[in-house]
Amino acid sequence: MTSVSPPTHGDVSSATWRRVILALLLLLPAAFFVLFYIYPLGSILRLGLLPNGRLDTGALSELFRSGYLLRVLWFTIWQAIVSTVLTLVLAFPGAYVLSRFRFRGKTLIRTLATLPFVLPTVVVAAAFIALIGPSGVINSWLQGALGLESAPIQLNQTVWIILLAHVFFNYSVALRLLSAYWQNLPPSMSQAAQMLGATPLRAFFEVTLPQLRPAVTAAAVLLFIFCFTSFGVIVILGGPRFATLEVEIYRQALNLLNLPVAAALSLWQILFTFILMWVYTRTQAQVSRPGKVGARRTIERPARTPREKALVVGNALAIVILIGAPLAALIVRSFRGERGFTLAFYRALFTNREDSLFFVPPGEAVFNSVAIALGAMVLAVGLGLIAAQALTRWERQAASGVGGGLGVLTRLLDALLMLPLATSAVTLGLGYLIALGRPPLNLRSSILMLPIAHAVVAIPFVLRSVLPGFRGIHPSLHEAAAMLGANGWRIWREIDWPLIRRPALVGALFAFTISLGEFGATVFLARPETPTMPVAIYRFLGQPGALNYGQALAMSTLLMLVCMVAFIAIEHFRFGDEGEF
Amino acid sequence: MRKILLTAVGLFIASILVSCGGTPDAADLPPVVRLMTHDSFDISAELLANFEEETGIRIEVFKAGDGGEMLNKAILAKDAPLADVLFGVDNTFLSRALENNIFIPYRSPLLAEIRDDLELDNEYRVTPVDYGEICLNYDKRWFSESPVPPPADLSDLIDPDYTGLTVVQNAATSTPGLGFLLTTIEAYGEDGYLDYWRQLSENDVLVVDGWEQAYYSHFTAASDGDRPIIVSYASSPVAEVYFAEEPPEEAPTAAVVADGTCFRQIEFAGILQGTERETEARQVVDFLLSRAFQEDIPLKMFVLPANQIAELPEVFEQYGQVVTAPVQMAPGRIAANREAWIQAWTEVVLR
Numbered sequence: 001m002t003s004v005s006p007p008t009h010g011d012v013s014s015a016t017w018r019r020v021i022l023a024l025l026l027l028l029p030a031a032f033f034v035l036f037y038i039y040p041l042g043s044i045l046r047l048g049l050l051p052n053g054r055l056d057t058g059a060l061s062e063l064f065r066s067g068y069l070l071r072v073l074w075f076t077i078w079q080a081i082v083s084t085v086l087t088l089v090l091a092f093p094g095a096y097v098l099s100r101f102r103f104r105g106k107t108l109i110r111t112l113a114t115l116p117f118v119l120p121t122v123v124v125a126a127a128f129i130a131l132i133g134p135s136g137v138i139n140s141w142l143q144g145a146l147g148l149e150s151a152p153i154q155l156n157q158t159v160w161i162i163l164l165a166h167v168f169f170n171y172s173v174a175l176r177l178l179s180a181y182w183q184n185l186p187p188s189m190s191q192a193a194q195m196l197g198a199t200p201l202r203a204f205f206e207v208t209l210p211q212l213r214p215a216v217t218a219a220a221v222l223l224f225i226f227c228f229t230s231f232g233v234i235v236i237l238g239g240p241r242f243a244t245l246e247v248e249i250y251r252q253a254l255n256l257l258n259l260p261v262a263a264a265l266s267l268w269q270i271l272f273t274f275i276l277m278w279v280y281t282r283t284q285a286q287v288s289r290p291g292k293v294g295a296r297r298t299i300e301r302p303a304r305t306p307r308e309k310a311l312v313v314g315n316a317l318a319i320v321i322l323i324g325a326p327l328a329a330l331i332v333r334s335f336r337g338e339r340g341f342t343l344a345f346y347r348a349l350f351t352n353r354e355d356s357l358f359f360v361p362p363g364e365a366v367f368n369s370v371a372i373a374l375g376a377m378v379l380a381v382g383l384g385l386i387a388a389q390a391l392t393r394w395e396r397q398a399a400s401g402v403g404g405g406l407g408v409l410t411r412l413l414d415a416l417l418m419l420p421l422a423t424s425a426v427t428l429g430l431g432y433l434i435a436l437g438r439p440p441l442n443l444r445s446s447i448l449m450l451p452i453a454h455a456v457v458a459i460p461f462v463l464r465s466v467l468p469g470f471r472g473i474h475p476s477l478h479e480a481a482a483m484l485g486a487n488g489w490r491i492w493r494e495i496d497w498p499l500i501r502r503p504a505l506v507g508a509l510f511a512f513t514i515s516l517g518e519f520g521a522t523v524f525l526a527r528p529e530t531p532t533m534p535v536a537i538y539r540f541l542g543q544p545g546a547l548n549y550g551q552a553l554a555m556s557t558l559l560m561l562v563c564m565v566a567f568i569a570i571e572h573f574r575f576g577d578e579g580e581f
Numbered sequence: 582m583r584k585i586l587l588t589a590v591g592l593f594i595a596s597i598l599v600s601c602g603g604t605p606d607a608a609d610l611p612p613v614v615r616l617m618t619h620d621s622f623d624i625s626a627e628l629l630a631n632f633e634e635e636t637g638i639r640i641e642v643f644k645a646g647d648g649g650e651m652l653n654k655a656i657l658a659k660d661a662p663l664a665d666v667l668f669g670v671d672n673t674f675l676s677r678a679l680e681n682n683i684f685i686p687y688r689s690p691l692l693a694e695i696r697d698d699l700e701l702d703n704e705y706r707v708t709p710v711d712y713g714e715i716c717l718n719y720d721k722r723w724f725s726e727s728p729v730p731p732p733a734d735l736s737d738l739i740d741p742d743y744t745g746l747t748v749v750q751n752a753a754t755s756t757p758g759l760g761f762l763l764t765t766i767e768a769y770g771e772d773g774y775l776d777y778w779r780q781l782s783e784n785d786v787l788v789v790d791g792w793e794q795a796y797y798s799h800f801t802a803a804s805d806g807d808r809p810i811i812v813s814y815a816s817s818p819v820a821e822v823y824f825a826e827e828p829p830e831e832a833p834t835a836a837v838v839a840d841g842t843c844f845r846q847i848e849f850a851g852i853l854q855g856t857e858r859e860t861e862a863r864q865v866v867d868f869l870l871s872r873a874f875q876e877d878i879p880l881k882m883f884v885l886p887a888n889q890i891a892e893l894p895e896v897f898e899q900y901g902q903v904v905t906a907p908v909q910m911a912p913g914r915i916a917a918n919r920e921a922w923i924q925a926w927t928e929v930v931l932r
Contacts, residue, residue, distance in 0.1 A: 129798045130805040235790045240751040240931050254650040255754050337826050355625040541793040544817045545824020
């Protein structure tokens with residue numbers, strides 16, 4: 001045990017120092033949020049809603065009267081709810097397997113599940129069509145096997161393919177969030193219940209599920225917001241007959257130049273999400289109860305009984321087939337030329353046949369993408385952790401009766417900080433264009449704009465991943481450590497960090513992935529000097545020709561590979577000398 | 582610990598300040614002209630370097646989305662322009678650009694070499710740079726294996742033999758989609774085009790939002806889709822040859838170029854109001870009309886040069902199809918009716 005000296009004169013100034021630093025630290029996420037979210041958003045909303053200094057409601061009321069907007073809003077909401085429920089339900093078995101069992105290939109399965117997240121929707125759409133399109137693999141096989149005249153599965157441009165695609169893209173979000181939290185939950189309570197006579201199913205529903213509630217609701221909120229603001233999937237796989245709020249904003253702003261309507265719709269979207277978040281934070285505050293956390297080694301074990309083995313294998317196979325199949329179709333296609341196996345598309349990636357200015361050397365694209373993604377990740381995780389820590393501390397203070405307004409303030413902040421995820425990318429992008437492309441803050445040509453823009457969207461992710469973890473740390477642990485003489489930093493490093501390491505890692509991974517695959521926000525900052533991989537992919541898809549399509553697939557495969565490598569690297573990240581305690 | 586934190590915070594703030602405040606003395610650098618374009622813009626690096634060497638002007642390209650998006654961003658930001666020169670506004674959007682008064686007129690001396698039928702603005706606020714045609718394309722191989730002959734005209738698409746064979750783009754969101762809609766309006770008149778689309782709809786036409794999606798997810802010649810007829814460009818077959826894995830003998834696809842079935846699309850460039858570099862911007866516009874750039878256009882953007890003295894590359898000479906009588910609708914007429922036409926079309930086809 002390390003010896004500790006009682007506070008002396010010299011230590012008083014160090015305590016003040018600490019407060020100053022903490023205050024400064026807290027300022028960082030706040031300043032970041034105001035500068036890079038409130039300011040650009042405010043600019044574009046003001047431009048949209050008050051074009052000549054007066055509120056113009058003509059176009060908007062017209063749309064309302066026609067009932068069209070209400071239909072759009074209704075569709076947006078229900079498809080988001082259904083997608084969320086579907087994804088959660090499907091992710092539960094996977095999360096259970098990942099958090100309770102140790103088996104070979106675990107990291108790979110987890111990584112595979114996350115890959116769809118990084119791919120541009122256009123590319124995935126092509127893979128989907130290749131698999132379940134009218135002339136796709138499955139339909140051709142079914143037609144042949146059952147002797148049918150036309151393709152039996154016609155999902156194209158139906159709501160089913162939208163739901164399916166949402167599950168495909170977002171499965172890993174639910175999977176990772178749930179398992180990261182579940183992993184820290186010792187099975188003792190569930191086992192106790194079973195010893196007292198509950199069936200495993202009953203123990204699950206009445207013991208484990210309530211314990212998991214913070215993670216489930218966090219995942220549900222994230223998934224809902226994602227599906228609520230879904231754009232690519234709706235447009236590309238659903239087709240022009242479907243419209244969510246986000247799609248409508250896009251069409252109004254960029255195709256019809258109806259900025260007042262677009263701005264008003266954006267405001268709607270933000271308000272709706274805010275109300276949702278407000279309700280959510282109220283329920284969370286009541287439920288969140290610090291519980292016991294256990295060491296990973298005692299929780300994870302290899303599958304023993306045949307039923308457990310079947311569960312593990314079945315789940316792994318399900319993930320590999322359902323998620324791996326479209327991805328595999330993509331990869332295979334990138335190697336398949338007119339005469340079978342070929343590396344021509346990969347070779348072509350490295351050649352600039354026409355001396356194009358916008359040629360994207362793959363090495364450079366990879367480097368840029370990874371560098372920007374790392375920057376976004378560090379920013380998002382750093383600021384997110386600070387914000388989460390502050391929020392939790394204030395919540396505790398509010399709960400123990402310090403200052404009535406503090407509880408409301410924290411809930412307000414919690415809801416506010418989620419908004420960037422729910423804000424239309426079009427609106428935010430235009431806001432950046434207008435507000436940050438000119439003085440007083442002209443960052444248009446700054447290399448930092450990309451990681452910043454990505455971090456703004458990723459911070460809500462980090463928050464949702466990390467907050468349940470923070471809230472789950474029992475204050476008595478801190479008190480005990482402090483009594484034993486540890487200072488703030490040491491407490492954080494040796495108690496907090498190991499407990500939130502995995503959720504923080506999940507947040508980090510998603511921040512990284514969002515940045516890697518991000519194309520929308522990048523439009524504003526399209527600098528030919530720093531091409532990224534998604535930009536390169538879209539460039540290839542803009543022209544006809546087998547070489548172009550092949551290169552798009554080759555670059556997509558590269559993107560997936562980079563993603564996988566980065567994931568594995570990040571997952572093995574250790575901070576300080578923490579091990580499995 | 583506090584040292585580490587302070588350093589980190591300090592570095593972060595410093596890096597932000599450096600990136601936004603620290604520009605070198607402007608007098609030491611070559612003048613920079615910002616060229617705002619759509620995503621399909623392309624140019625040879627060497628060509629650009631030559632221009633910079635000859636004139637001392639550095640061109641910085643800023644890609645801003647597809648044609649409509651780009652224009653709307655330019656209009657949105659017209660009080661604090663995003664660039665000095667805008668390239669890529671086409672004839673379907675021209676009136677919107679001119680109405681919003683975002684250009685400074687400039688009459689380039691090189692206009693003498695440009696085709697007359699491309700100069701749509703007699704006030705020289707915009708300058709034509711290239712043109713192309715939006716046409717139906719079809720998959721030759723698919724049709725060679727089918728009893729149905731390839732389509733020769735718009736009316737074939739509503740023939741029962743051609744059920745479920747066509748994919749088109751959403752006229753509200755896509756330029757080729759809009760071009761095709763305007764072609765049908767010209768062919769069947771403002772009273773008859775909706776009937777045509779009703780029949781096309783009954784004939785199971787597939788409508789998707791964007792060109793990439795239509796081409797790479799549904800066109801049989803380029804994907805695992807099941808539609809052998811697509812709305813694309815007259816130059817798409819040439820691109821298929823040029824970007825084929827191995828040079829084919831003949832093009833795998835062909836365009837329908839019968840009179841009145843294609844829509845002429847012209848792209849313009851203009852100097853944006855509010856630029857601080859008007860002299861240099863003029864030189865850039867001249868550059869866009871120069872023979873060197875014009876001859877670079879075909880293999881980069883797969884459209885045709887507006888400058889008549891520019892020579893076409895061989896692949897265009899060999900595989901290109903000439904469109905003798907495309908639909909050319911006055912920009913003013915398009916601007917006046919566009920919203921109403923799109924709305925009506927959406928009601929019939931999409932709802």
